Amino acid sequence: MSEIRWRQIRGASELLQDAVDATVTATETVHQAIARKPYAILASFDAIAAPVRQVEQVQATITAGVYSAIRAVNKGVGTVATRVIDHLDQSTD
Numbered sequence: 143m144s145e146i147r148w149r150q151i152r153g154a155s156e157l158l159q160d161a162v163d164a165t166v167t168a169t170e171t172v173h174q175a176i177a178r179k180p181y182a183i184l185a186s187f188d189a190i191a192a193p194v195r196q197v198e199q200v201q202a203t204i205t206a207g208v209y210s211a212i213r214a215v216n217k218g219v220g221t222v223a224t225r226v227i228d229h230l231d232q233s234t235d
Contacts, residue, residue: 170205174202178198
């Protein structure tokens with residue numbers, strides 16, 4: 143395969159990784175915004191405001207961790223893809 147083709151494959155791989163990362167980040171932002179709404183309503187009741195805020199914090203922390211893990215896996219897959227592409231490129235020389 144030509145060097146231009148390998149650069150295109152590398153570029154497509156990087157573009158895909160960037161697209162997944164951006165999509166995950168946007169999804170997390172929307173997810174957290176939607177999740178805050180019922181907590182805001184429940185926290186308006188003084189009798190339960192403190193525990194509601196605690197539960198909200200736990201939920202937000204878990205959610206952030208899950209999205210962070212997804213981004214980490216995406217980065218790892220991108221690294222593996224780059225190594226595979228490099229190996230295939232070298233083996234066709």
